[in-house]
Amino acid sequence: MSVKCPDPEMLARVYYSLRLIRRTEEEIARIYPSDKIKSPVHLSIGQESVSVGVCDVLEKNDIMSATYRGHAAYLAKGGNLNQMFAELYGKGTGGAGGKAGSMHLIDMKAGVLGMSAVVGTTIPVAAGYALALKRENLGRVTVCFFGDGATEEGVFSETLNFASLHNLPILFVCENNGFAIHSPLSNRWAKEALCERVSTYSISTHEISDGDVFAIRQTAKAALNAIRSGEGPQFMECKTYRWREHVGPGEDYDEDYRSRDELTFWQKNDPLTTTAKMLTDLKRQAIDIDIEKKIAEAVKFAEDSPWPDSKELFSHVYAD
Amino acid sequence: MSVKCPDPEMLARVYYSLRLIRRTEEEIARIYPSDKIKSPVHLSIGQESVSVGVCDVLEKNDIMSATYRGHAAYLAKGGNLNQMFAELYGKGTGGAGGKAGSMHLIDMKAGVLGMSAVVGTTIPVAAGYALALKRENLGRVTVCFFGDGATEEGVFSETLNFASLHNLPILFVCENNGFAIHSPLSNRWAKEALCERVSTYSISTHEISDGDVFAIRQTAKAALNAIRSGEGPQFMECKTYRWREHVGPGEDYDEDYRSRDELTFWQKNDPLTTTAKMLTDLKRQAIDIDIEKKIAEAVKFAEDSPWPDSKELFSHVYAD
Amino acid sequence: MSTQTDLNVRILSYVDALNEAVEQEMELDENVFVIGLNVDDHKGIQGTTQGLLEKFGSERVMDTPLSEDAITGICIGSAMAGMRPIHVHIRMDFLLLCMNQLINMAAKAHYMYGGQTKVPMVARSIIGKSWGQGAQHSQGLHSMFMHVPGLKVVAPTNAYDAKGCMMAAIRDNNPVIFVEHRLLYSTDAPVPVDPYIVDFGNARVVGEGSDITLVGISYMLIECLAARDLLSEVGISAEVIDPVSLMPLDIDSIASSAKRTGKLLVVDNAWTTAGAGAEIVAAVCEQASLSSVGRMGYASTTCPTTPTLEKLFYPNAASIATRAFSMVRPKEKQWKPDVEPILPHEVAFRGPF
Amino acid sequence: MSTQTDLNVRILSYVDALNEAVEQEMELDENVFVIGLNVDDHKGIQGTTQGLLEKFGSERVMDTPLSEDAITGICIGSAMAGMRPIHVHIRMDFLLLCMNQLINMAAKAHYMYGGQTKVPMVARSIIGKSWGQGAQHSQGLHSMFMHVPGLKVVAPTNAYDAKGCMMAAIRDNNPVIFVEHRLLYSTDAPVPVDPYIVDFGNARVVGEGSDITLVGISYMLIECLAARDLLSEVGISAEVIDPVSLMPLDIDSIASSAKRTGKLLVVDNAWTTAGAGAEIVAAVCEQASLSSVGRMGYASTTCPTTPTLEKLFYPNAASIATRAFSMVRPKEKQWKPDVEPILPHEVAFRGPF
């Protein structure tokens, strides 16, 4: 690990967040076969450290934008767990009253911008929010998470150019897990030179290849300081790995598009395990118990919550 | 000039082409106030050397794609002059029977792909044609001309990635005249690093900063050889200058968006003048006379041609 | 239109009315800003954005790269943060580059996110015509936006509505597609100096009549009014209605007129198939069965550049009058007005751009 | 459908019929190729492209980057050069990224260039439903393409038409938007082994009747057929028509049925405003004035994910039957069928993807 002995409070926070996300999604996977969750789920299991490392150094009133694979980012930014489970269940108490499901999570109170099921669409939207923050001039920033596939959409290049041209307070974070559904980078990228390319828009870039949560955190912290001091957009490419299938609760290593060896490599360096080892058993157990309690409460909240009233079908079509 | 004494035949060809384009567009500008040309015209005057330098080293059966500012490329590739004037006049004998006007010129016989009035749209289309040529495997290539503004459209980045990924036989040529309508690069580009950016798609790039027709020709020749020998796409950025207003026949140096000094600089290095000087008076006069004859014929052809039959409104909506 | 009785009413062109609406809203609300290619140049989008840069600076009058897709998303994001962007497109055809953001994000955000966010933005788009605008600079695509819940669509046809609808669009908390037509720019009308709102969803009877109801959308309203004059010469009294806003659409006003005249002809500045005319005719027929209904619009072809074919591509006062005549007097043989009125703005209009 | 009398007819699923059509055309014409994200993976677009990679190789079965806009243009360019691309989109919603190329280039090229070039391409697009597909994975946008001259639009509702229309689409020299529906994939029908064509522009009466004409578009045809059964129990005889192709549209067959029954109800798998239903109702009313016409489709809202609201978003057999009943027997009080038929494919369907 890049950080030998991290500040214990920070360590506890990071472990808590990693563990909360992992366990929440394992619980989702457990519940999934019951069909209580009638929404496609794109699990982040294995990719938690990117969201956790970055969001740990965000201010509460900073803004975070993520994708349909957004559970990790949502929770790392402090999104409401009860409302998330209720939303997945399609209940009226969900963050969007059951209209969003897993792919369109939002929690503006926690600074979580709405997610999108159309790859790449959130990138310019996050930049637009950053444009408003620049005018506001209170030092707030926007963080924009997206996958390697999203960088292939033209709107990504267009947004980088505009964000740099106007010196927007935005941190772009690419979670490069090497796949778009089942399509490997080699089918999609002419060259693996993402940071190099982004820097041609005069945006400072940072590459983290091993998913190290502390390295990601350190890098994000420095990048955010630069942004807040008016240096304009920054870019991070974090190599990571999706442990589960693209969509759904299971694994898919029996399919020929990737091998379990890849998983093994990433599991050996799982930040959740390594941070767990850095904690005292007592401390760790306290956190684990707290997390189980919170998740159990959230599931119960979702199960006990009512379905949305049928008149809700026609609410929020237009804003007053 | 980069080439001290060019082969006389080539010199004559290049001068002929430069002069034909210049005089054709001057003639269009002369006729324009008469309203006989009921089409917006985006003149290339001043930018001829890019089209001429590149197209001089193309084979007749190679394919060329250009923009609404396409008169130069159309003529340099050998597009039919009579049909061009007739098309601008909206006559039935025009290349597209009067349905295209100046912005959508086409001449498939000469390998001129259809042009488009929507910036950037022809870039992937040219690449698609190149995909077919790759399958055909006869060594034919596609050349794709576009402006600096077109590189800002996401589809440009998407196309570069795909073209390189699939090693397509295509030469991308950016005519960087520094403006999109009246908007300067500084309003649109975060950084002037186009070649650098394109090379991150593992595409070889070449920058020509002075509009030197022989330098452009030499560079294109080498690039085309590389493409034909299977090395995949190549990219040229040619700095150039639009002498006239964005659209229409006149000048607009009285407007505040640019100064006449810029024009003066480029006029000093006008390839038409410099190549003219390299020819014997006899040779030059012969060419000039021939060109005036051709243009006069073309104008007469357009004026004498009939309007399209009204039933043509409904032809070509769908292909049989 | 009570405000029209104000003392401080002057004759203003459509261009100046748009310009004034935006300027006044920018003064009233610092969150309003204008963004789009060349909005800050000396031509100022045919004058509609002229002077705004000098008055409000480049932070609120932003030139952009050619990146319509991203700029649309950027407008959406800034709107979610409380700003009120006005995104300018010099041709409606370019909205086709913005469909993903406008339809998958802007139209759906408020609903999809359970009301947690709003997208108050205006997309201004100009429909081109004549001077060889051709296939890609002439499209009227408003029906595509009418089709999608969450979007509003307005198409004012005079300077008064241009100002009132623009102020309403800017203040609206939803994405509004603002449909302008190049040939309306030079038309003028009495326009109050003070800010005012033209509420969406109110169709306007601009010419009363009893034999047939003509609905003219965008620029086609002008042609319908001219057709009404032609028809009156043969004793046919046509009622002409301007829907003003297409979404929301005031179908009841149109239906009550059509029920009264028994005949409905909708003339759209767009193609007819699955267009605004189809919506209006279908919606009226769902309410009452009329003796005769019809639609006119662009020919079912791509728009040609040559004037001789372009002339046949568009409905005009004469062809509208002929069609209306055949609907009112189906038994009589076809009638063609011998005069073809020249419309004022066609004289004023300076092509090509 | 004479070919259906062939000896070599088997029961095939919609998925397998699509797969067979593409495979046979790829064998017959080396210019045909398949391109799209994940067309070459183990899931093979729910099986519709399965096995093609192994048989034809990666030059003709191309995976792509996420670059729908460019890939569409690349398909257009390759088509201009004589190839016949089939561009696959796993959701129709993603066509919103392709609008500029499809509408400004593909639809217009043949006309705008005076016939010098053709664009024979197929854009396959799947409409999603249920399992929380939600706002951005459920849209039926076919009316937007019907609106634009130069494009063809087909929406086969059974395996037989799926194969015949796909082969026709691939051989067509124009851009064809091929509308599929996820819930039709598991349905099956007798399908000939040999290649065959289902010509566009022929609507099909799939259930005869005399009291009302129901037109069911895409998946809604299935619901209309179930509604027909429900109606028959109360003595109402509904004629059900499948337009099969929407552009060209066989309006005459629909109109002649509607004139006979006097009542027309169009049920679309999309929003109704300026939709395919508006076109059909308006076009029929231009021909004849019926006693009653109506449209059903998506609720005028964004599609919610939660099943309780999603259920209300879509028309179904029961709501269609109720609406038809009220049109046939306007004086009687509202009727609701007590049973709600479970449709075969809904059982077979495995969500969520």
Ligand SMILES: Cc1ncc(C[n+]2csc(CCOP(=O)(O)OP(=O)(O)O)c2C)c(N)n1
């Ligand atoms: C514009 C668009 N094209 C295609 C899809 C289908 N799709 C859903 S997720 C996905 C993969 C995207 O890959 P990446 O951006 O790397 O994100 P990851 O799933 O790996 O987190 C694709 C192609 C989509 N949702 N949107």
Ligand SMILES: Cc1ncc(C[n+]2csc(CCOP(=O)(O)OP(=O)(O)O)c2C)c(N)n1
């Ligand atoms: C997609 C699109 N956006 C905007 C326009 C309006 N427009 C016409 S020409 C032009 C300038 C393009 O600049 P550039 O690509 O540098 O080409 P140049 O005109 O300088 O040759 C613009 C913005 C357009 N035609 N298409």
Ligand SMILES: [Mg+2]
């Ligand atoms: Mg990925």
Ligand SMILES: [Mg+2]
């Ligand atoms: Mg330029």
